[in-house]
Structure formats: C-alpha cells, structure tokens
Amino acid sequence: MNLKSYLQKKRKGINRKLSDILPRPTKYPYEIHRAMRYSIFPGGKRIRPILAIASCEALGGKEKDVIAYACAIEMIHTYSLIHDDLPAMDNDDTRRGKPACHKAFGEAIAILAGDALLTYSLQTIISANHKNFEKIAICLYNNSSTTGLIGGQVMDILSEGKKISSKTLNYIHKNKTAALISCSAEIGALSAGANLKDVENMRKYGINLGMAFQITDDILDVKGDEKKAGKKLRKDLSAGKNTYPGLHGLEKSIHIAKKYSREAAKIASSYGRKGKILTEIANFISKRTS
Amino acid sequence: MNLKSYLQKKRKGINRKLSDILPRPTKYPYEIHRAMRYSIFPGGKRIRPILAIASCEALGGKEKDVIAYACAIEMIHTYSLIHDDLPAMDNDDTRRGKPACHKAFGEAIAILAGDALLTYSLQTIISANHKNFEKIAICLYNNSSTTGLIGGQVMDILSEGKKISSKTLNYIHKNKTAALISCSAEIGALSAGANLKDVENMRKYGINLGMAFQITDDILDVKGDEKKAGKKLRKDLSAGKNTYPGLHGLEKSIHIAKKYSREAAKIASSYGRKGKILTEIANFISKRTS
Numbered sequence: 001m002n003l004k005s006y007l008q009k010k011r012k013g014i015n016r017k018l019s020d021i022l023p024r025p026t027k028y029p030y031e032i033h034r035a036m037r038y039s040i041f042p043g044g045k046r047i048r049p050i051l052a053i054a055s056c057e058a059l060g061g062k063e064k065d066v067i068a069y070a071c072a073i074e075m076i077h078t079y080s081l082i083h084d085d086l087p088a089m090d091n092d093d094t095r096r097g098k099p100a101c102h103k104a105f106g107e108a109i110a111i112l113a114g115d116a117l118l119t120y121s122l123q124t125i126i127s128a129n130h131k132n133f134e135k136i137a138i139c140l141y142n143n144s145s146t147t148g149l150i151g152g153q154v155m156d157i158l159s160e161g162k163k164i165s166s167k168t169l170n171y172i173h174k175n176k177t178a179a180l181i182s183c184s185a186e187i188g189a190l191s192a193g194a195n196l197k198d199v200e201n202m203r204k205y206g207i208n209l210g211m212a213f214q215i216t217d218d219i220l221d222v223k224g225d226e227k228k229a230g231k232k233l234r235k236d237l238s239a240g241k242n243t244y245p246g247l248h249g250l251e252k253s254i255h256i257a258k259k260y261s262r263e264a265a266k267i268a269s270s271y272g273r274k275g276k277i278l279t280e281i282a283n284f285i286s287k288r289t290s
Numbered sequence: 291m292n293l294k295s296y297l298q299k300k301r302k303g304i305n306r307k308l309s310d311i312l313p314r315p316t317k318y319p320y321e322i323h324r325a326m327r328y329s330i331f332p333g334g335k336r337i338r339p340i341l342a343i344a345s346c347e348a349l350g351g352k353e354k355d356v357i358a359y360a361c362a363i364e365m366i367h368t369y370s371l372i373h374d375d376l377p378a379m380d381n382d383d384t385r386r387g388k389p390a391c392h393k394a395f396g397e398a399i400a401i402l403a404g405d406a407l408l409t410y411s412l413q414t415i416i417s418a419n420h421k422n423f424e425k426i427a428i429c430l431y432n433n434s435s436t437t438g439l440i441g442g443q444v445m446d447i448l449s450e451g452k453k454i455s456s457k458t459l460n461y462i463h464k465n466k467t468a469a470l471i472s473c474s475a476e477i478g479a480l481s482a483g484a485n486l487k488d489v490e491n492m493r494k495y496g497i498n499l500g501m502a503f504q505i506t507d508d509i510l511d512v513k514g515d516e517k518k519a520g521k522k523l524r525k526d527l528s529a530g531k532n533t534y535p536g537l538h539g540l541e542k543s544i545h546i547a548k549k550y551s552r553e554a555a556k557i558a559s560s561y562g563r564k565g566k567i568l569t570e571i572a573n574f575i576s577k578r579t580s
Contacts, residue, residue: 023436032436032444088397107378108447112440115373119435122412126427137416145409146313146322150402154322157398
C-alpha cells in the first residue's frame with residue numbers, strides 16, 4: 001500500500017473509533033458533547049494517532065492493540081489546540097479550516113470542552129486495559145504534562161515578544177510539539193510489546209520527526225498556503241512568536257528540518273520493509289506544504 | 291479523637307503528601323509549578339481528600355492505602371476551581387482568601403495550571419499502583435467528566451440568568467459538587483477493599499453529604515461571613531446564578547440541606563463506632579458557617 005492510501009485508511013479507522021468513544025451529541029448536556037465533537041471532527045492530519053498505529057504495526061503489533069491509545073493521543077492533541085486558541089493564549093480564530101471552538105461555542109464551553117477531552121483521554125486509556133497499561137499511561141501523561149506539552153506551551157507564552165536563545169526555542173519545540181509526537185511512536189511500540197531497544201528507537205524516531213514537523217510548521221508560516229493549512233498564516237511574526245526562521249533564517253531552518261527528518265528516516269529504515277511506512281512518513285514531513 | 295483534631299491532623303498529612311507529589315517551584319518551567327502550588331496551598335477545608343481517608347478508615351483500610359487518591363481528588367477539585375474562576379466562566383477574583391490564580395499569574399498560566407493539575411492527578415494515581423486501581427480510576431474520572439463535575443459546570447454556565455426548573459438545579463448541584471464529594475467517599479471504600487454494599491453505601495453517603503454541602507454553600511452566599519468564607523459572597527444573585535434559596539426560599543433550603551445531611555449521618559451511623567467520624571462530618575456540614 002502506498003503512503004497516501006495508508007494514511008487515508010488509518011484516518012478513517014481513527015475517526016470511526018473516535019466517534020464510537022466520544023459521547024453522542026444527543027447526550028445531555030448536549031452543548032459540551034457537541035463542542036467536543038466539533039473540535040475533534042473532521043480533524044486534521046491525524047499524524048499522531050497514525051504514527052502510534054504505524055509504529056505498533058512496524059514492531060509486529062496490530063491496529064486493535066493501539067487504537068484506543070491512538071484516540072486518547074488525538075483527544076489530548078485536540079484539547080491542547082482548543083486551549084491554545086483561546087484569546088488569553090494564542091488568540092486564534094480559525095482552526096482546521098473552520099472557526100475555533102471558542103468562536104463557535106463561546107470561551108466558557110471551549111475551556112470545558114478542552115478539560116473534557118483531556119478527561120476522556122484518561123477514561124479511554126483506563127478502559128483499554130492493556131498489559132503494558134502502566135508504561136503507556138506514564139509515557140502519555142509525562143509527555144502531556146509540565147514535563148512535555150504543557151511545559152512547552154508555558155515557555156511559548158512566556159517567551160512571546162522576547163528575544164530568546166536557541167536553547168529555549170528548542171525546549172519549546174521539543175516539548176510543545178515533539179513530545180506528543182514522540183510519545184505516539186513510543187506508545188505504538190509499547191502496545192506491540194516491543195523490547196526496550198525498539199521502544200527507545202521509536203522514541204528517538206518520534207523526537208526527530210516531531211522537531212522536523214514543528215520547524216516545517218514555522219517555515220510554512222512564512223511561505224505556506226493558508227487554504228491548505230486550514231488556519232491563519234504569517235502571524236508568528238506579528239504575534240511576537242519565536243520561530244526557527246526568525247532565529248536562524250529561512251535557509252538554515254530548511255536545512256535543520258531536513259536533518260531531523262533524515263535522522264528519523266534513518267532510524268525507521270533500519271527496520272527494513274517493516275519500517276517502510278515510518279520511513280515514508282519521515283520523508284513526507286520534510287516535503288509537506290501544508 | 292474529636293472531629294476538629296481529626297480534620298487538622300488529616301489536613302496536615304494531605305498537605306505534606308501534596309507537597310511531596312507536586313513538582314518543586316524551582317523546577318523548570320518555574321512559573322507553571324509556582325502557579326499550581328499557589329492554588330493548591332494553603333488550600334481550603336480539604337473536605338474531599340479527608341472524606342476519602344475517613345471512608346477508607348471506616349471500612350478497615352489505612353491512610354496509606356488512599357492518600358495518593360485523596361491527593362488526586364484535591365488536584366481535580368483545585369483545577370476545577372482555577373478554571374471556574376476565569377473571567378470567561380464565573381469571573382471570581384478571590385479564592386481561598388487570596389487573589390484567584392488568573393489574578394496572580396495571568397489567564398494563560400491559570401488555564402495551563404488547571405490543565406496541569408488534571409494531568410498530575412492521573413500521574414499520581416498511576417504511580418499509586420493499587421490493586422483496585424481500575425475501579426478507582428473509573429470512579430474518579432466518570433465523576434470528573436461530562437457525566438459529573440464538567441457536566442454540572444456546563445449547565446451552571448448555560449443556566450446563568452435563566453429561570454430553570456428544580457430538576458435542572460438538582461442536576462447542577464449533583465454534578466458540579468456532589469459527584470466529586472461522593473466519589474471521594476466511594477474511593478475511600480474501594481481503597482479499603484470494601485465489599486460492593488459498603489462501596490454503594492459510601493457513594494450514597496457522599497451524594498447526600500455533597501448535596502447538603504452545596505445547598506449550605508448557597509445559603510451561606512445569602513447570609514454568610516465573607517472573611518470566614520475566604521471568597522466574595524452575595525454574588526450569586528447579581529451573577530444570575532440559580533440557587534436553592536433563589537428557587538425554594540431560605541427556610542425551605544435550610545430544611546432540605548438538613549434532610550440531606552441527616553440522611554448522610556444515618557448511613558454513616560449504621561457503621562457504629564467505625565462510622566463516627568463520617569457521622570460527625572455530616573452533622574458538621576449542616577451546622578457550618580463558612
């Protein structure tokens with residue numbers, strides 16, 4: 001199967017499972033369940049849950065071993081987007097090609113929809129009842145906590161409009177973006193019951209992929225297409241955001257992004273035919289235009 | 291031991307454990323860890339974690355069996371207070387006798403501190419590694435989700451300034467307040483390894499206690515002392531909040547609150563000497579003045 005068909009197929013399976021897990025919009029209180037579904041569907045690239053599945057499959061596991069965790073990861077990613085878009089945070093009106101949650105449902109419901117998606121991620125993984133549950137849960141929430149996702153967002157917010165070091169920018173990108181991407185690949189390996197070395201390889205693959213992903217995102221904010229991105233571009237500069245092109249220039253940023261994705265591809269390709277999809281995802285990231 | 295000494299002793303133990311679990315304020319990124327601790331300490335009555343311990347002890351368990359869960363409950367309670375106090379929600383400037391988190395740290399950090407406390411609650415319960423972990427986790431997050439705490443807050447927000455039925459007001463109070471109080475008592479029983487009947491009794495005790503607690507809170511907003519409460523009072527009416535005194539009048543509300551606390555006391559006293567503390571807590575709630 002080529003990459004495009006693979007991504008499409010997995011995206012479909014993830015959306016179906018997410019729809020099964022999340023409460024119906026006809027369930028009381030309606031407004032919150034509608035807001036949760038509004039932000040989850042139709043969704044973006046679903047890169048994180050797809051990675052979890054691809055990594056699990058690369059290491060001999062099956063989609064059913066990891067799909068619940070994959071959905072929990074997407075819920076965490078979506079909750080973080082809802083909260084990040086709030087006026088008090090990044091103040092973004094558009095997300096995934098439509099009005100942000102707080103524009104559609106108001107700020108109060110948006111805050112609560114984020115809280116609810118985070119809570120549902122916990123309910124989802126607890127019900128999954130996997131033999132590696134503890135390791136998976138620790139990996140997921142360490143990477144979502146102040147030692148990961150939240151830590152990155154804190155430093156991103158506090159650094160706005162300030163000149164920061166390349167070390168701090170790396171901290172932001174590693175934690176705000178790469179942490180959850182990396183833990184997706186790691187959780188895939190854990191769900192497959194992989195050995196320590198393979199789990200560590202998937203973590204490293206994910207970190208490199210995540211850095212390539214975020215630096216490319218920074219680059220696309222400068223030279224991307226708004227329609228394709230489904231969100232407002234060219235706002236990093238005006239928002240005083242620290243970015244790779246801002247700190248290192250466009251050319252060097254492209255060079256660094258390619259270095260990270262090459263490193264990810266190298267790790268994946270060491271798994272030969274089994275790592276084919278992961279290798280192709282790494283190559284795709286360095287070429288993506290939205 | 292009399293109730294006052296018991297509460298003091300348990301509060302001290304809970305605060306010590308919370309301080310051990312939560313990241314130091316000297317841990318990077320400092321601001322988020324400071325904000326989390328700012329909202330957690332010195333804290334309020336700690337009624338929820340104390341209930342979890344008291345219920346565990348009443349059913350033959352030890353404090354060490356439940357203390358991690360008790361702390362997780364307090365983290366969830368505190369995250370909900372931080373988010374509820376935000377300008378987009380209840381817009382409260384004061385909490386637990388000092389400026390609300392968003393007044394002290396700004397809105398963005400307050401939103402993230404709430405997210406972080408919810409995330410830490412899960413990290414805390416996973417590390418606890420209790421044989422009844424799954425039941426405890428399901429109880430905790432069902433009661434914190436849109437089927438509990440969040441559901442109650444959603445309807446509270448959506449009902450502001452509207453005339454609602456007594457059924458909707460009961461839904462709000464049951465979910466926004468009684469759900470987490472009830473699950474505290476239930477988790478105490480689960481941690482003690484209690485049988486189904488005792489777990490169910492503790493759940494019912496908690497629901498009754500929680501309703502008595504919230505109706506008393508409504509009453510105190512009308513006739514309480516701001517200094518003792520540590521927060522602004524007499525704002526339910528001006529905020530268009532639906533309350534028991536608003537819907538049923540003061541006298542009938544006092545009567546209903548007493549009925550709920552009597553019912554809680556009745557369940558607790560069926561455990562004889564072992565249920566003494568739980569009985570006293572129920573009696574205390576109906577007499578509380580702050």
